[in-house]
Structure formats: C-alpha cells, structure tokens
Amino acid sequence: MPGSLRRQPANRVLVPQFTHHHVAVFLLTFFSYSLLHASRKTFSNVKVSISSQWTPSCLNDTALQLQPYELWNSSHLFPDIGEATLFLGTLDTIFLFSYAVGLFVSGIVGDRLNMRWVLSFGMCSSALVVFVFGTVSEWLHFYNKWFYCCLWIVNGLLQSTGWPCVVAVMGNWFGKAGRGFVFGLWSACASVGNILGAFLASSVLQYGYEYAFLVTASVQFAGGVIVFFGLVTSPKEVGLPEVGEEGDGGGAAEEDAREPLMGGNDSYDEDDQNYTIQAADPSSSPQPRAIGFFQACCLPGVILYSLAYACLKLVNYSFFFWLPFYLSSNFGWKEAEADKLSIWYDVGGIIGGTIQGLISDVLQKRAPVLAISLILAVGSLVGYSRSPNSKVINAVIMAITGFFIGGPSNMISSAISADLGRQEMVRGSSEALATVTGIVDGTGSIGAAVGQYLVSLIQENLGWMWVFYFFILMTSSTVLFITPLIVREISVLLGETPVRRSAG
Template sequence: MRDLNAAERRIFILTYAVYASYYLARLNFSIALPSIIEDLQYSKFALGLIGGAFSISYAIGQFVNGQLVDSLGAKRIAVFGLILSGIMSMLFGYADLLLLFVIIWSINGYAQSTGWPSVVKIISNWFRSNIGTVGGIFGSCFLVGNLMAWPLLGYIAANFGWRAAFLSPPLLLFLMALLLYLFVDEKPEGEEDIYLREKGISGVKAGFKQILLSKKIVSISLAYTLLQFVRSGFTLWAPSYLFEIYSLSVDVAGCIAAVIPLGGIFGSAISGWLSDKAERFGRLPIIFVLIISLSLVLLTFYNAASYSLQLGIALLFLAGLTLYGPHTLMATVIPIEHKEDHGAASVAGFIDGMGYIGSTFADPFIGWIVDSQGWNGAVTFWLASSFSSAFLIGMLIWTGLKRR
C-alpha cells in the first residue's frame, strides 16, 4: 500500500469513503430498533420482517446490479443508489405503519445493493497486485461504516428521537454521490476495463449462467450465506442484545456494539495480508481457520449474562475479528481474483446476494427465536451456521487436495 501513486490513493480513499457512507442509511434501522419497539409497540418478529424485506430486496439487487455494473459501469449505478437510499431513509423517518416500513425499507435494500458491486469493480480495475492486502484493507470499509454509524446514530436516536436517525444520513449520502461523480474514475486513464460484459438482458443472463456453472463460486457463496446468518444477527440485533442483557441505554448500547466492527477491521486487514503471504496454499485454509475460531468464540456466549460487561465487550471484539476476516476474503478478495473470467462486480454481487437471501430468512427467524427462547436460542442458531460454513470450506479444501 505504500507504493500507491496519487491517483490510486485518491481512488482508494474516495471509494472507501463512499461505501462506508452507505451504512448510515442502513444501520439506522438496527440502532433505532429498541426505540421503535418502545414507541410503536411492535414485536421483535414484526421488526424482523422489516429487516427481512430489506435483505431479500438487497439480495435481488446484488444479483441484478452485479451484472449491470459489469455492463453499464460502476459510477452511474452507485450514484443512482446513493441518491435513492437517501430518499428512502428520509421517508422511513416520517412513516408509522408496519406495511409502509416494509415497503420503504425494501426499496432501500435495492438502493443499498448498488454499492458493493460498484466499489469492487472500481478497485479491481485500479489494483492488480497484492490483492489480498488491498482487498483486506478495502474490505474494512463497511466496518468503518459500522464503526461510524453505531455511536453516531445511537447518539442521535437517544437525544433527538429515533426518527432523527433516519432524517439526518441522507445529507451525507447526497454529498458522497456528488464526490463520486466528480472525482472517481472507473479505471486508470488509457487502460481498458478488465471485464466489460455485453450490454442488455442477454449479457446479464449469460453472465449469471456462467457463474452458476462454477462449483467453486457456488460453494463459497453457500458458505458465505451461512456466515451471513451470524453477521446479520450481530448487525441487526447487537444493540437490542446489549440493551437487554446488560440493561444499557440505547446510546451506550450503540457505542459498545461498535467493538464488533472494530474487531472486524483488524480481522479484515490481517486475513488479507496473511492470504497474500500464504498465497501458494490458497486463501481457503485461512478462511477455514477463522470460521472455526469464530465458532469457539460463539460457544462462550451461552453464559453471557453472567459475565462482566468488560468481558462481554472483549468477546464481542473477538467475534468481530473472527467473523469479518473470512467474510472480507469471500466478499472482496475472491471476486477480485475472478475479475478476468467472470467479472469482479458479477462475482461480488452473486456472493453477497446469496448471503442476503440467507438474511431474509434469518432476520425474522432470529427475532422469533429470541421472543420464544431467549438469546441462548439465537446463539445456538449462529453456532450451527458457523460450523456448517466451516464444513463447506473444508470440503472445498479437501477437493482441491485430492486434485493435486
């Protein structure tokens, strides 16, 4: 990263900031959950439906936008998404009815899905060596978005009401859309796009079919989906978990929940660097070890209520580190590795889309589990998902060893 020229630094920093800003109009729902429950008296299951509607819309959008970015270009798709997401966040802040919440937040899910394929496409065009290190550091952009959003939106919700947490983020999203349009080039001047798909429906269909025929990408996508059960659970329910287990206020719970993405920043950077150093062994063994480590950390959450707050915070940090390390490798580095044969945006959209299909079912299901069985029931679900994800990655490693 030290050898980057001025243009590469500008692209990396601006693209990083653009994607981080998306999270202000995504995590505001999670931050506001306890206050919405208290104000409008909706059950956790009902609010889980809103999160699930976001996830299915986001998943569909990932599949579609991954292909569109490879055919139409990243910048115009991302600018459109930032503006639409800002508008939906603003509308959510004025709504009251559950049906309106579901509709508005599902549209926001599609708008948010424009971000990841677009930024991965731009990074894959600009950076063509040490992709583990570059991808690992860049993959922390959504974690910085988390880290920025939890305390900021928690403070806004606690001091100005939960609706303010939806009415303030659009200003930043509109600004980032302008900066992206003016100052981010999709590829270095004079260079061809690494992978530009045929425009139109035929190009989208051909690209999607090509990815479906790749056993490696499909297997990684399934493992990512299982890991997404855990990530989605922590992202959506962490403030409520802290609010109930430790009887914290909404703003304090939001601040403490920030240790999860903080741990993830370290996990992303370390995993990316290690994957470059151990490149001859492939990136899958590092993913496997980190997911197994995550499972061991999750085991400790069964007795969380008996732990001190300090120990609980430390465990959340470790969970973030071991969760987001493999998450970043699968969502960022793997797509960049396949930029020449399938298109980085298309692979990123497919993997992330599969993950959010899982979230669609996991979000309301976890809400139902917590309502009926308490937080230990949710931990059991996350643990089973983590072990299953590790099993799929282990099978890929085993298949690769047999071929040698």
C-alpha cells in the same frame, strides 16, 4: 518451467506500486460503501426507540403522556413491545430479501453501465428513502406497516447497487499481487460504516430517533454527489494501463497477479504467459462482452463460496442488526451505551479482515485461512454466549468474535469475490467482476434475510442462548461448504513446499 516456481516472485512483491489515482479510488469506494452501511446501522441502533414509539404510551415509560389519550394513541401499530420487535425483524428480512434480489440485478447492470452513475444513483436515492422512512413519517406522525414495508423493499433494491460496483471498481484498479491485504484493509468499509452509523445515531438519539435517520441520510446523499463527480471507475479513463496490461515492466509479479488463487491447478501454457484479461488496444481487439449470469455461476468456486457466504453472512448480519438490541434487552444497558459498545465487534472485524487477508497473500491460498478462523469462531461464539454482565469483558469477547467472524466475511465478499471474477476461466469476457460479486453477495443476503426472521422467532420462543446455538450451526456449515476448496488448496500448498525448498 513449473507454475509453482513461476509464482515465487509474487511472494516478494505483495503490494504493487500505486498512483494517486489508486489512493483516490480506494478512499472514494471505501467511504461510499461506509455511508451505505451507516444508514443501515442507524435502523438497528434505534430499534428500542422505534418499538417504544410504535406501542401504546401506557406500556412505554419513556413516552410523553399526552391528553386526550384516545387521540394520541389511536395510531399505534402494535399492542406490545414483543409484536413490535417481531415486526422489526420482519423489516430486516424484507430489506435483505430485496437487497439480495437487487444484488443479482445490480451486478449485471454494473457490468453493462457506467458504475459511477449506478453507484451515485443508488446512494442518493437510498438516502431519500431512508429520510422518508425514519424522519418524514415521524414528523407527520404517519405510522403504517405496509408503508414501512414498501419503503424498505425499495431501499434494499437501491442499496444493492453499492457492493457489486465498489468491488468491481477496486478489482479494476488493484491486481492479484497484494489483493488479500489491500482488500482486507478496504473491506473494513462496512465495519467503519457501522461505527460511523452508531456514532451518528447515538449523538442525536436524545432528540428523537427521526434525527438519527436525518443525519445519516444527509451525509449519504452528500457522499453520492461526491462519488458522481470524483470516482474514476477504470485506469483506462485516465490513460493508465488496465490490471495485467503492464507488460514487461511488471515482471513475474504481475504475471502472477493475473493467475487465479482460487484453484490448485499448476499447469500453465507457455503460449498464455502474455495473456491479459483486458485487451490492451481496443481498436485492434473486440470489446470484451459482459459475462452472462449462468456463465458466472459456472465459474470454479462461485457456487461453493456463495453457499458458504449465505451461512456466514447470516451470522455476521445478525450481529449487525441485533447486537445493540441484545445488549439492551439481555443486560438492561441503556440504548446509547449499547450502541457504542457494539462498535467493538466491528473493530474486531476490521483487524481480522486485514490480518487474514495478509496471511492469505503470503500463502497464496484463501480457503485454509478461512477454515482456521471459522473453527476458532465457533469457540468465540460459545464464549460470548456466556459473557457476564460486564461491559469490559463483553467488549473483549465481542472483539474476538468479530475478528473470527467479520474477518472471513470481509474476505469472501471482497478479495475472494474479486479473485472469482478475475480468474483465468474468464477469457475474452472481462466484465465479470460485478456479476460474480452480485451472485456471491446476493446469495449471502438471501441467507441473511432468512436468518433475521429466524433470530427474532428463536429469541421470542426459546431465548438468546438458542440464538447462539443457531449461530454455531451456521458457522460450522460455512466450513463444510468450502471443505472441497480447503482440501484442494492444502494439497497444492503441501505439494509446493518441497519445490520451494529446492528452489531456495
């Protein structure tokens, strides 16, 4: 029986049955990564305040004029705001480079250790580093560039434990059926974290930027403790079957849930129809070995999506790191107002990831949905670069831009990463989800790291308009990298259409 006909029932069962354990895992992983992102967002939201604090008070109208002048200004880091801004961009780059390196390592570690321990350790220890970076150093009036750089390197390594672990845990609990919608909704955790971080930072910023770091670090630490005692990383820990082990009860929908969306190969061996990624009985089958790094790189689609995500994450994280600063410097809006307005980009990303994930579930193809969204993203970037000095118009165009950029970014980093780590090629080695996720997100973070320094450099020498030209170039490059996958999946989709009509 042709594979295309066998996949039909999955169209009618987009979301499988869930237990309360599924809901608990969804919420715990969602909010754990939201808190990690909230602490990152805090740094981007207080850049104006930090740059003011790191420059002489004679150049800073908001700083208190304390006497004697020589004593209170002897520890300033930079002679002017421009150099302080460039260093902030350097810190973003340092963080993302260490984050990228950590992702490659954390993915491998997550597949070999208990992911609950790894995730909880990363959250709590990262919270302590953020607390020292933003709060303790300001309370002690200790300002040192090398100290900040070292702390941000450590923070990047610790925060890298988050994404591979949460994606792998979600992949353990949720099968292919409905994964685009479920992961599209779940991947809003990053955007919710950005909104939460912006809200927490703006609510206490009037007391000093150090309290913004204090609040977010405290909440993140508490979240890490809750994850340690509450997260169940795999269904087998509570006596439930693994994804793909439901047997005959799952029917054709679960059979399709084990088949990858990544390729266009319709061939399917009858001998493999009962194939499951995890062995149902560990006592009768050898324990699956964790996949190697280079093996994971050779899986179909991993390299292409990793390179595409490097370009796309560069753009997405540039909005993440620089949007509040851009609104303050370009339009002269107050920092707290800019922080709140930047939330609309994340709102657009939440809606975009959910809707595009649902559409990809219906089509059973990811790449064409990504391509259409990214082409429209180029137009939205052109429109946003010419946004007038109006908060309402700016917010609307910002949300549209987030829809077409944040949505695809969420899909690649979550649903597509889970697809790549659960595809049919990974036979006898199910422990691949965290490794593959680390490769995709790590490569993306390298691109984002390079981009943050380039953004600050381009803005300093050429202005913000050239920054947007740079974003358009990177978005177009994302489409080019996934072009082979787009062509293959569209060909398969067109080939399946006549079969579906005849079956109907």
